Amino acid sequence: MAADPKAPSILGFPHRPEWGPAAHRKALAGHLRRCRDHAGIGARQAARCIHASEASISRIETGRTALKPAEVERLLDTYGISDPLERARIADLVREAAKPEAWQPYANAAPLDLRPLLGMEPAARRIISYEPQLVPGWLQTEEYAEIVIRAVHPTKPAGEIAERVALRMQRIEMLRRAVSPPILLAVMDSEVFRRRVGTPGVMYRQIKHLIALLEELPYRLNLQIAPLTVGAAGAIGHPIVHLRFFTPEYLPDMVYLEQYEGALYREKPSESERYQAILNNLCGVANPAEQTPALLEQALAAWR
Template sequence: MAETNVTLRRRQLAGKLRELRKNTGLTVEQVAQELLCSPPKISRIETAQRPASQRDVRDLCRIYGITDQKLIDHLMTLAREIRQPGLKQEYGDLGDDALYTYMELEEVSQSITEFQTAYIPGLLQTEDYARALIRGLLPLIPEDVLNRRVTARMGRKHILTKENPPRYWTFIDEAALFRAVGGPKIMRAQLQTVLETANLPHVTVQVIPFNVGPYMGAGNPFVLLEVDDQQVSTIVHLELLTVAEYLEKERDLKQYREAIDHIRAAALNPQSSLEKIMEANQSYTL
């Protein structure tokens, strides 16, 4: 966990610093001259082979003419947290840092395999369903925070319709189809959206029916992302009550791949899954 978070933060910081340098038109050699260091140091920072210190970030932001204090603070936070491998990403009121990490991973993923037991996966949610779900899970959430969460969740959905989208394979426990989030009208619209999205050529939706009994992975939702990145290739994302966890050690990945095999074996085939979703949809009378 700690090692994974360090890798993720270092990769984020490296990519952003590389982007900022390129936006200025400066070469690695020119930046190194300004920073009074060797060009290899800049190259290693930009390829996440060497962690940038907070002083490095401060000086690089000055060299690149960055005046956006929010961006500077974010980069400084990443640099600090690289030195604190035990730190977890606290959600706080919204979970900006945790959400930023996860959305970035989705953006660069070549394939996403998701398993949900209680609710419709976020990438398939309608706005009304997402709003009702978040409000139900967090009844004391301020309205402005709720709105930002819903907006962020809806914004994530574009990865399924963008050019060169990831391969998305999701397994949904039948319980999620019959948990009436927001009432019949919202559920009918939600399940219809799942059916429509499942018709995309790069999307597969499978339902695990009630009658299969217990199966490996049951009760533990997760997302496995195959990332197009030289630093991190495969990651498992776990969303807990107050923290997000990322796993990338091979022993952990092996267990989740095995769980996916068991879940796939327990699930209905894609066509039967769509029929099950249609059956659930028809059960919601307006």
């Protein structure tokens, strides 16, 4: 029997280990939901075929739970997915989704509300970040990060602080990888360089680190500094991170909104587009990236 030309296909989503397990799990989760909808099968019927609850199907279809190979096979049978290429790609994605995530070696120190961002950022094609108070986490030095983390968590034991610092330090590595690294567009307020974190030496070394990163990653890191004169455009009081992926048809844009205690995520197109517009406006009124090295040198002079 000929394949249904209108059936959803996962072949457009590649098997890319460097993107991380969360991206593979999320892409496959959405595909399974589309396959169920295309087959006209309700969540209750799908749940019965794997001896689970409707809530379990919901968690599977939103990528919030691990995908067991046997359960996926039964779901594919139920949805009438017989194409060997489709099933082979799905099997690859299931295996990739089961691998440990980058934050798991630091699981005791990885905040629950940060894990979705940590899991998905390696799959991003482009990351836009706005930080009004501090140097963005990807770009912090170890000593700067330790002071910031300890200030937010003054009662945490030294071992957990060290784990949180180590987790933060490894995030920059995705920009250094040889295969499909993300591009990071970071905007931060000029006041970040006047707000003392630790000693003047800590600030001096942090700014030197930013200069070195711009030299090391000229095509992967774009850093802009927003002066106070941007006015209302820079009056956002919390960090924003907007992720755009290589395969938007499988992975919609994700927005991370950091709060003092917790975080919010936005993935509806109308919401992600609104935050994209806010960040585009900030990029437009901030000092151009070409001026950043000179501005950093000026900031450096203040901490000598």
